[in-house]
Amino acid sequence: MNAFERSGRIEDRPCRAVSPDDYEDQVGSIEPMAYLPFGNGLSYGDCCRNSRGTLIDSARHNRILAFDPGTGMISCEGGVTLHDILLRAIPHRFFLPVTPGTAFATVAGAVATDVHGKNHHARGTFGNHVQRLTLLRSNGERLVCSVNENAELFAATIGGMGLTGLILTVDLRLMKVPSPHVQQHAIRFGNLDEYFALAEGIDEEHEYSVAWIDQLATGRRMGRGVFLAGDHADGSCEFPDTPKRLRFSVPFSLPLNPLNTITLRALNEYRFRRERPVETVSTMKWPSYFYPQDAIGDWNRLYGPRGPCQHQSVYPAENAPEITARLLETARRAGHASVQTVLRRFGDIVPRGLLSFARPGFALTLDFADQGDTTAKLLDALDRIVMDAGGSVNPCNDTRMSPEIFEASFPSWERLEKLRDPAMVSDFWRRTALALKR
DSSP states (O other): OEEOOOSSSSOOOOEEEEOHHHHHHHTTSOOTTOEEEESSOOOSSSTTOOTTSEEEEGGGOOOEEEEOTTTOEEEEETTOBHHHHHHHHGGGTEEOSSOOSOSOSBHHHHHHTTOOOTTHHHHOOGGGGEEEEEEEOTTSOEEEESSSSSHHHHHHHTTSTTTTOEEEEEEEEOEEOSOSSEEEEEEEESSHHHHHHHHHHHHHHOSBOOEEEOTTOOGGGTTOEEEEEEEEOOTTOOOSOOOOSOSEEOOSOOSSOSSSHHHHHHHHHHHHHHSOSSOEEEEEOHHHHHOGGGGEETGGGGGOTTOEEEEEEEEOGGGHHHHHHHHHHHHHHTTOOOSSEEEEEEOSOOOSOTTOOOOSEEEEEEEEEOOTHHHHHHHHHHHHHHHHTTOEEOGGGOSOOOHHHHHHHOTTHHHHHHHSOTTBOOHHHHHTHHHHHO
C-alpha cells in the first residue's frame, strides 16, 4: 500500500505503508528508525515522512470507542478525524475545545503536532484537553499515558511528531456549546498600530480571535486587515444539515502560479474594502468559520507547479509590532505575495508538550507559492528575524529548517530524543535533531 503527503509542498512520491495491525504483529523485532506513524498527511513539512522507511497508516484505525453526552468525554482510535468527532458531538451540543484550520486531521495527528486554533488565548493547545492516551512502543509495551501516569512520555508525545510510538487511542474532553455555529464580529483596522491597539481587548471579549492581514499593503497602510472574532451562537441558531461533499475541487496543477503579486494585490484590496469601516456582526455555519479551505478539494494545486510553502512563527509580545512589520516587508521586498496571511495572539496557558510550538506572544503565518531558490532564501531570512527576536519557527510546516534554527526554537529537543521510540524517525528529525547529535 502507498501513502502520500496530500497538501504540503513535498512532491507526491509514494511511501510504503502498513496498517497498525500489521505493525503490531512485528513489534519486538523491529529495526531502528524503520517506521513512522502517519495520519492524513496534511502537514506542509516532512515531519510526517520517513523516506527511508515505512509509514504506519493510522487512518485504518478510525473508530469512536465511547462518547458520554453528559460530560463530553470521547474516546477514539488515533485515526479518527476531527470531522468524525464533530459529527458525533454536535447533536449533543459539544464542540472541539481546540481545532486547527482543517477538520480532516486525525486525532493522533492533532496530538502529535499539538495543534492550536483561533482560541489559544482562551483554551491553549489541543494537548491541554487530552485526558489520556494509549501508546504502543516498538518493544511491545502498551502504555497508558496521562499527567499522572507515564507523565514524561505523555509530555513527549504531545507535540512529539509521532516519534514516541504509535498512538492507539485518545481520550479527549470536548467543550459544551449552545450552538456549533458562530456569531462573527468583523472589525476592520487600517494598519499594524491599530491591530496591536485592538488585539488584547478583542481576545478578552471573544472566544475566538484571528486577523487577516494584507501583506502587500505599504506605507501608512502596512499591516491593514480584518479581525474575525467570534463566539458560539445561542441555542436558537439553527441551519439546515451541513453538506458533506466538497463544493469544488481543483482538477489539476496549474502550469503557472495564478496567485501572484498582481492578482493578490487586487484580491487583497477587494477583501479589505468589502468589510465596512464599522464592526459588523453575522452568524456563520461552523464549517465556514473554522474550515473554509476544506470546501475546496486539492486546493494546493492553485499555488502552481511547485505548490505551497508556509512560514509560521511566534515571537515575544514586547517587540511584536516591529518584528511583524519586518517579516511582512522582507517577504514583500523578496517579491513574494502571501496568499493567506494570519496574525494572532497566543495566550499564557502553558502547553503540556515538550516540543509544543505555541507559546506566549504573537504568531504570524505566511503562505507562499514556492518559487524555488528565491523562496528558500526568503524563508531563511524570515527565520533569522524570528530567532533574533527570541522566537520560534513551527517545525510541522517546514522542509528546510536548519539544525541550528531547530535547536534555538526547541531547546528541550534532547529530552524528546531520549524518549523517542528507537523504531521511529522522520525526515525532519534526521535533518535536524540527529544532525545535532553527530
